[in-house]
Amino acid sequence: MPMRRRWPVSDWIDPDDAPMLTADFFARAEIRENGRLIRPANGTLTRPGRPPVGDAPKQQVSLRLDREVVAWFRAQGAGWQTRMNEALRQKAGL
Numbered sequence: 001m002p003m004r005r006r007w008p009v010s011d012w013i014d015p016d017d018a019p020m021l022t023a024d025f026f027a028r029a030e031i032r033e034n035g036r037l038i039r040p041a042n043g044t045l046t047r048p049g050r051p052p053v054g055d056a057p058k059q060q061v062s063l064r065l066d067r068e069v070v071a072w073f074r075a076q077g078a079g080w081q082t083r084m085n086e087a088l089r090q091k092a093g094l
Contacts, residue, residue, distance in 0.1 A: 019025070030041035073080040 028042045030037070031039040073084045076083060
């Protein structure tokens with residue numbers, strides 16, 4: 001049985017790939033001491049996940065529509081859900 005070839009693993013990191021450590025970098029950095037937050041980061045981090053919803057969030061609903069209606073909107077291409085929403089808003093007078 002042939003042996004599987006393993007690629008060499010290296011812990012070496014090229015120092016030229018590291019970002020420049022400027023005074024601005026340290027001024028905006030988060031400071032921790034023994035795991036305790038001393039000063040939060042200033043403008044460098046973003047929160048993971050979706051952004052917060054605005055003042056008028058949309059509501060998800062389950063709706064049964066005729067196949068022909070859905071097929072017609074889908075045939076219009078990308079953004080068909082938005083166009084369907086606009087058609088409903090227009091018909092409702094909103």
